[in-house]
Amino acid sequence: MAISAGVDMGTQRVKVVIMKDGQIMSQTQNFLGFEPTKAAEQALKEALKKAKLSREDIQHITATGAGVDMASFADSTVSMMGADAQAGAYFFGSARTVIDVGAEEARAVNCNEKGVMLDFVVNARCAAGAGTFIEAMARALEVELEDMGSLSLQAERASPINASCVIFAESDVVSLIHRDEPKTEIARAIFDAMAERVSSMVLRLGINPDIVLVGGVAKDAGFVASLKRRLGTEILIPEAPLFAGAVGAALVAAKRAARRQQ
Amino acid sequence: MGNNEEKTEYWRWGEYQRIMSRRELNTAEIITAGVDVGSVGSKAVIMTDGNVYSWSVMRTGSNSSDSAKKALGWAMEDTGLTLKDFNYIVGTGYGRVNVPMANRAITEIACHAKGANYIWGPTVRTVLDVGGQDVKAIRCDQKGKVVSFLMNDKCAAGTGRGMEIIADLLKIPIEDVGKVSLSVTDEPKPVSSTCVVFAKTEAVGLLRKGWSKEKVLASYMRAMSIRMSELIEKVGCEREFVITGGQSKNIGIVQRVENILGMKSLPVPNAEETGRDPVAAGAIGAALYAKALYEKSQR
Amino acid sequence: MRVIRVITYYGYQDGSGEYYIVVDAEKCNSCGECIEACPQEALKMETMFIDLEDKLVVAVTEEHRKKLRYTCSPCKPESGYVPCVQACDQEAITCAWNPLNQKST
Numbered sequence: 001m002a003i004s005a006g007v008d009m010g011t012q013r014v015k016v017v018i019m020k021d022g023q024i025m026s027q028t029q030n031f032l033g034f035e036p037t038k039a040a041e042q043a044l045k046e047a048l049k050k051a052k053l054s055r056e057d058i059q060h061i062t063a064t065g066a067g068v069d070m071a072s073f074a075d076s077t078v079s080m081m082g083a084d085a086q087a088g089a090y091f092f093g094s095a096r097t098v099i100d101v102g103a104e105e106a107r108a109v110n111c112n113e114k115g116v117m118l119d120f121v122v123n124a125r126c127a128a129g130a131g132t133f134i135e136a137m138a139r140a141l142e143v144e145l146e147d148m149g150s151l152s153l154q155a156e157r158a159s160p161i162n163a164s165c166v167i168f169a170e171s172d173v174v175s176l177i178h179r180d181e182p183k184t185e186i187a188r189a190i191f192d193a194m195a196e197r198v199s200s201m202v203l204r205l206g207i208n209p210d211i212v213l214v215g216g217v218a219k220d221a222g223f224v225a226s227l228k229r230r231l232g233t234e235i236l237i238p239e240a241p242l243f244a245g246a247v248g249a250a251l252v253a254a255k256r257a258a259r260r261q262q
Numbered sequence: 263m264g265n266n267e268e269k270t271e272y273w274r275w276g277e278y279q280r281i282m283s284r285r286e287l288n289t290a291e292i293i294t295a296g297v298d299v300g301s302v303g304s305k306a307v308i309m310t311d312g313n314v315y316s317w318s319v320m321r322t323g324s325n326s327s328d329s330a331k332k333a334l335g336w337a338m339e340d341t342g343l344t345l346k347d348f349n350y351i352v353g354t355g356y357g358r359v360n361v362p363m364a365n366r367a368i369t370e371i372a373c374h375a376k377g378a379n380y381i382w383g384p385t386v387r388t389v390l391d392v393g394g395q396d397v398k399a400i401r402c403d404q405k406g407k408v409v410s411f412l413m414n415d416k417c418a419a420g421t422g423r424g425m426e427i428i429a430d431l432l433k434i435p436i437e438d439v440g441k442v443s444l445s446v447t448d449e450p451k452p453v454s455s456t457c458v459v460f461a462k463t464e465a466v467g468l469l470r471k472g473w474s475k476e477k478v479l480a481s482y483m484r485a486m487s488i489r490m491s492e493l494i495e496k497v498g499c500e501r502e503f504v505i506t507g508g509q510s511k512n513i514g515i516v517q518r519v520e521n522i523l524g525m526k527s528l529p530v531p532n533a534e535e536t537g538r539d540p541v542a543a544g545a546i547g548a549a550l551y552a553k554a555l556y557e558k559s560q561r
Numbered sequence: 562m563r564v565i566r567v568i569t570y571y572g573y574q575d576g577s578g579e580y581y582i583v584v585d586a587e588k589c590n591s592c593g594e595c596i597e598a599c600p601q602e603a604l605k606m607e608t609m610f611i612d613l614e615d616k617l618v619v620a621v622t623e624e625h626r627k628k629l630r631y632t633c634s635p636c637k638p639e640s641g642y643v644p645c646v647q648a649c650d651q652e653a654i655t656c657a658w659n660p661l662n663q664k665s666t
Contacts, residue, residue, distance in 0.1 A: 034470065104460070125576020126417070127459035136459070164573075164627040166459050167418035167427065168395055171301075175324045200631035368610045371569075407612070408567055412581070416573035416627040456576030492574065496581075496657075554613055 002257040003053065004060050006249030007040055007074055008083070009067035011104040012131075013216075016043040017246035018051045018058070019254060026050035027243045036070045044073075060260070062253035064245055066105065076256060081109045081120040083248030088212040089115030090251055091238040096208040099227075099235075100244065101198060101217040103131040108202045115251070121205045127166045129197045131217045136166050137190045140173040141183050149222030152187035159185045163193030187222060195226035202231065212236045214244035273426035275436050275508065277320040279336050282537050287315070292556060293347050296548025297334050297364060298355040298373065299326045302394020302422055303508060306333035307545040308343065312553050314537030314546060316341055322394075327360040334363065350556035352548040356395075368551055371400060371411045376547030378504055379406025381538040382528050387500040390490060390519065390527075391543065392509035394422040399493040401500065406547070410497045418458040420489035422508045425515075427462055428482045432475045440514035443479040450477050452485035461485055479514075487518035494523060503527045510540035567611055570657070571621035572629035578660035580630040580638075582621050582645070588653035591617040598648035601625070603632045619654060633658075 003025075008015040014032055018025045028050065030043040048055060063074035064083040071077075080100070088098035088111055098109045106123040123129040127136070138145045159181050162168040169190070176186055194217075202211075211233055217223050218241035228235055238244060287293075290310035298305045299322060307317040318336035322329045330353065338344075345363060353361025354373045361367065378389045384404040391398040396415035403409055418424045429436040450473075453464040461482060468478045494503075503525050509515045510530055520526050533539035539546075566588070572581035586609050596604040596619060607620040625632045636643045638658040645654055 034467075123577070125454075125456045125460070127457055132459055164416040165418050167423055171395075171423065178324055197628075197631075200628060200634075204631065204634045372610050410566070410568040410570075412570035414573050417575050419575075454576075496570065496574075496579070497568075551610075551613075558613055 002059055002254040003057050004062070004250050004253035004257055005044065005047070005058050006083070006246040006251070006253055007044065007061060007063040007065075007071045008243075008245035008249060009036065009040060009063060009065035009071050010102055010245070011066050013103075014040040014043050014065075014067075015243050015246040016040070016047040017243050017250045018047050018053065019247070019250040022254070024247065025053070027240060027246065029242065032067065036067055037072060040071050041073060060253040060257035062249040062256065064249040076253070078249055078252045079117075080245060081107060082117050083245045083252065084109045084214065085111035085117035085248070086115040086251045087214060087238075087244040087248035089113065090247060091244070092210060092212055092236050094210040095212045095236065097202065097205070097211045098244075099198060099202060099211065099213050101130060101194075101213070101215040101223075103216060106130050106198055106201060106215075108205050110205055110208055119205060121201055123197065123201050128164060128169070129194065129201070131215075133166050133169070133194055134190065134217065134220070134223070136170060137173060137187070140170050141177070141186060143183065143187075148187050148190075149220040151184050152191050152222035153225060155182070155184040155188035157185055158189035158192045161186070161189045161193065163190070163197075169193070188226070191220075191222045191226035192230075194223060195230040198227060199230040207231065207233065209233060210236055212238070214238065214241040216242045218242075272433055272435050273430040274321075277318075279316070279318040279339060280534060280537075280539075281316040281341060282314060287341065287343070290315075292349050292553055293343070294549050294552035294556060295334060295337070295348050295351045296373065296545040296550070296552060297330050297351065297353050297361045298370065298542070298544035298548060299330050299333070299353070299361060300393050300544075301356045301396075303541075304329040304333040304355075305542040305545040306330075306337040307542050307549045308337050308341070309546075309549040309553065312550060314539075314549075317537070317539060317542050317545065319539075319541055326356075327362050330361040331363070350552040350559075352552040352555070354544055354548045356393075365552070366555070368548060370544055371398065371408050371413070373544045373547030373551065374398065374506060375400050375402035375408045376406040376550050377543030377545070378402065378506055378547075380546050380550060381506075381531065381540060381543060382502065382504050385502045386504050386528070388494065388497070388503040390494050390503070390505045391507045392420065392422060392490060392505070392515070393507050397421055397490055397493055399497045401497050412493055412497050414493055419456060419461070420486050420493070424458045424461075424486055425509065425512065427458060428465065428479060431462060431465060432479060434475065434479065437511075439479060439483070440512040440516070442476055443483045443514035444517065445476050446480045449484065450481045452488060453481050455485035455488040483514045484518055487515055487522055490515070491519055491522040494519075499523050499525055501525060504540070506540040506543035508541055567609070569620070571626050573627055577630070579657065580633065580660075581657040582629065582633070583655045583657050584619055585653045586611060586616065586618040588651045589618045590651055590653070591619070593619075594648040594650075595619055595645040595654050598644040600635065600644065601632050603629075604645060630660075
């Protein structure tokens with residue numbers, strides 16, 4: 001009954017999802033660049049086109065994400081934690097913990113079966129706990145970002161690196177490469193370090209299975225493997241984890257649209 | 263040494279060795295050395311009867327014991343000294359356990375406080391040491407003994423590495439960043455002071471917005487200075503306040519930190535003439551402790 | 562007579578706040594009770610060079626210094642009652658914990 005849109009203004013990209021009656025009609029993403037609002041409007045336009053809908057068909061737009069203030073065309077906003085909880089429960093009915101690792105921030109959210117957020121913990125303002133770390137290391141290793149995962153899975157051990165800071169890790173990587181340390185083992189060390197940081201964060205919240213992993217980094221098999229090892233549990237990952245925030249926002253928008261119709 | 267390299271590698275600071283020409287080695291009773299191997303810089307100081315005789319400052323290589331040997335070897339160059347001449351050698355720093363020729367190792371905090379006490383005298387009470395990959399805030403007493411100490415080596419914000427990164431980004435030789443940052447007329451707002459990665463991203467954004475290099479540098483330096491000052495305030499800033507380590511020569515940092523703390527730091531003495539080089543404070547302290555330990559062993 | 566203390570802050574500060582375990586080396590009598598009390602095995606004895614002597618003083622292990630926030634979190638330092646601090650009858654070990662308010666978007 002409700003047609004809604006969710007807009008997730010991340011730190012690197014904007015993600016838009018259009019939903020109708022609880023089904024995902026389309027999803028698009030765009031790099032924010034120097035004009036984030038324009039980038040978001042563009043992404044919305046494309047999502048509408050893909051869904052074969054017009055702007056007037058959308059009953060409610062809810063925005064979320066670090067740059068939520070720049071989605072001026074949205075009707076309402078929701079916190080990233082709230083969006084994550086909604087998305088987690090939507091994708092997996094058994095979800096009780098949602099871990100979201102983005103470009104600059106990592107979060108963990110506890111939720112109930114209805115997708116209501118109960119508690120959360122955030123790792124912010126430090127690049128070492130988020131996607132930026134992997135990007136910086138891919139550059140230092142001179143490999144493509146997409147290849148980092150498969151590279152790390154080939155390693156049996158992890159090289160010793162100072163992982164408390166991206167900058168220090170970069171210097172360590174430079175000298176390790178100098179000493180002919182295999183790139184596979186360095187890649188594994190990086191994912192292990194990130195997994196340790198993320199799992200420490202989750203442990204502060206308490207591990208409540210089932211655990212769902214979302215965010216751009218969730219697509220990386222290397223990170224997932226390290227995280228599974230660290231947490232010692234299974235991890236559920238939706239097909240398009242990058243769009244979880246936008247899906248959550250779209251679900252919230254649908255609820256709000258329904259409420260306003262009454 | 264290596265002056266041609268500095269033109270293209272903006273972040274590479276100059277290495278050097280100095281000998282105090284006026285000192286006589288022959289009359290020296292006790293010859294000691296202190297070697298401070300940091301994660302970025304290695305310093306060695308040779309002392310005769312507790313006075314600085316010669317010293318070296320160079321970049322730490324991939325192997326810390328090799329760096330220790332090189333630093334001490336360089337400090338010994340043209341002095342006629344051999345390893346046998348030393349009564350006692352103390353190693354310290356991040357790689358202090360890897361100073362192979364040292365009689366023992368001592369924690370770097372103790373050495374830094376002692377070194378600051380030697381350089382500026384018994385009135386020093388607060389020391390800000392900015393290393394390559396760490397920042398230390400030290401409170402000491404009139405004898406150079408540590409009273410309170412805090413180190414942040416988890417994060418590049420406020421460290422020498424943070425400075426190398428902005429020098430590299432803006433293509434300004436690192437020895438000039440201080441001067442250049444002070445050439446702005448109005449101090450701009452600082453970038454993120456909590457993470458160098460984000461601060462760098464912000465700096466790039468500011469450049470694109472049309473900010474001049476000087477303004478971006480000033481904004482970045484202010485952020486780094488805020489971070490350093492926060493650590494000093496945690497242990498408490500008591501007069502007299504001094505700055506040691508690589509950033510002691512960075513007037514952009516010195517002035518901003520003084521401004522934020524509301525306290526002037528004691529000026530840097532003429533190291534070439536006096537041997538009191540704040541960059542080598544840790545190694546100076548180590549060499550002094552070497553003398554004290556040697557004397558103790560002879561009693 | 563002024564009592565000189567030798568105080569060391571172990572831990573770190575970053576964008577999310579400050580997290581330190583603070584040890585007074587002059588008060589510490591190396592009894593080791595706090596080391597036993599710590600459920601994370603984050604403490605150990607270390608030699609500290611004071612007054613030309615090596616004194617055995619408790620310290621946070623290298624491994625935990627840079628992630629102290631996560632190490633200590635299960636003991637809930639914000640409450641002010643943590644096992645290591647409670648175990649010490651010399652008042653040599655304390656906790657300085659200041660997480661910044663994170664409850665925002």
